[in-house]
Amino acid sequence: MxxxxxxxxxxxxxxxxxxxxxxxxxxxxxxxxxxxxxxxxxxxxxxxxxxxxxxxxxxxxxxxxxxxxxxxxxxxxxxITPDEGVHPIQQAFIDHTAFQCGYCTPGMIMISKALLDHDPHPTREAIVDALAGNLCRCTGYEPIVAAVEGAAQATAGKGAPR
Amino acid sequence: MSPALNVVGRSVARSDGIGHVTGRTQYTTDHVFPGMLHLKIVRSPAHHARIRHIDLSEAERVPGFVRALTYRDVPHNVYTILGLIGVEPEEEFVLAEDRLRYKGEPIVAIVAESEEAALDAVARVKLDLEELPAVFDVEEALKPGAPIVTHWGNNTFMYEGHPCRRVRFGDVEEAFARADHIVEGVYDTKPIEHAAIETTACIAVPEANGRYTVYTNSQAVYFSLDNTAIILQIPGNRLHFVGGTVGGGFGGKVDVIVEPLATLAAIKTNRPVKYAYSRSEEMQVSSTRSAWRIYVKDGVTRDGHIIARKVTSYADSGAYSRQTPYALTKHAANAAGPYAIPNVSIDAYCVYTNRVPSSAMRGFGITMASFAIEVQMDKIAELVGLDPWSIRFINAYRDGDVKPHRKVVEDATLIETMQAAAALVGHDLPAEFRTMTSAPRHAGEE
Known part of the structure; x- marks a missing residue:
């Protein structure tokens, strides 16, 4: 072919x-x-x-x-990573230590961005639902959910950058 | 008047965090090298079989096929990971010779220009096998007439000439005879796959100075380097292993599996070679936590003191023992639990079966002991009419107690941990447990 x-x-x-x-x-x-x-x-x-x-x-x-x-x-x-500093979702993942080995982190951040672009004020249920297709074997998911909640607070109203 | 603490008690940002959130952390398979070849494995479709013939002719005609490796290419084909710390005998075949001992055992390594070509060639290798009876249960494997898995004639790892790791402390039979209650239980656990999101992988790269740089996600870089040097019969200083970034391990990446073959292929082809597990290989072929069967018999007084415990444990190591003998030693040392029991007898068997080899996973032989023991504790509590807190406080070990394997307990914290746990969940403990400490017992104190 x-x-x-x-x-x-x-x-x-x-x-x-x-x-x-x-x-x-x-x-x-x-x-x-x-x-x-x-x-x-x-x-x-x-x-x-x-x-x-x-x-x-x-x-x-x-x-x-x-x-x-x-x-x-x-x-x-x-x-989505700015030339200087980090995106608010990236900062929230750092602030909440929402990773251990880091291998699932890029996918987690991208799915979180898609969620927050559509829904700047997601409920906890909506966050859990959005993350359902992304597996993490280290964290037990709680810090990731907390990071997305934190990112929503940081970005809501302003709209997430690009 | 303690000096100001800069780190203790504070959250500190992880040094690798910025790499993780920007995707700039480099994991093993994020490296790409010019001319890199791909290695894939022909695996046993049978649980137990004799190899009659292997036909590579069709595989060799696949466009992009570079070469095949069989056991004849491996300088020291039979090894034991823990041989580095004196564990014998050498038992695991890097590539199978005449017999297959588990479904998924590596037989032939195919090296090709692309992953697709390697997979195509693997699919075209024809195996002529004679299937043999297989055994999948630890106690079945110990019965007379069971299929023998090992190459030395019985299905147990031998500890200094004994078929099990033994601990003897006091006189359990005498204590059982005077106990008010005997509480028995049998506890079965299943294998667990670690299922790290990043699969097991390495890339071996020939360098101009005759050395090989091996990028690996091993959790045990020097174990892997040393075993690779032994298997390939080359000095360790020709190997430079680059590790440290692991996309999840949990014990699943401490075995020496991909590095020897990738390095051998790099030596034979003088090109970089990548050997990465697929997800299905990770789930079906990589080591799991062992399946265990644990028999516990406790002798208990009517006020809830455990005066004797007898444990017989069987860990299913699968076809090769890897790190399981070590896990059993730890298991035997901990099977009495964090409790002061004056009479203990433990027999812990590392049993070979035709299942996928098991190895390390978090807790390493102790997790399963804890499962069995803590269920026993709840059963005993119910029998003598105590709550689950009380049974643990009255049997808790303390500093200065001697554990069954003759270790004098230091820095015991079971009592203090339970007190903290009770406070966290809002459980009111009676005064005798609130004020109890792990300090050494007074003379004559139970």
């Missing part, structure tokens, strides 16, 4: 990648473009560690053929 060129938006610019059919967005981001915040805990849609936003919607990039994001905007943890 011949390779094709796929174009999408990443970090505010257009990127072109040459891929074999059915190559995942996860593989392209990690191994062609070096966006290694996109993790690979299962590569079968089971853990959420590879969560990115496509046109603002959270998706597991391990199940997404890169052809499907042609012409769309892809957001990763790298692209």
């Amino acid at each position: 011949a390779s094709t060129i796929v174009t999408f938006e990443l970090a505010g610019r257009e990127v072109e990648v040459m891929v074999k059919p059915m190559t995942t967005l996860q593989a392209v981001l990690r191994y062609q473009l070096g966006f290694t915040s996109v993790k690979e805990g299962c590569r079968q849609g089971g853990c959420g560690s590879c969560t990115v936003l496509v046109d603002g919607e959270p998706m597991m990039s391990c199940l997404l053929p890169v052809e499907d994001v042609a012409g769309r905007r892809v957001t990763t943890l790298e692209t």
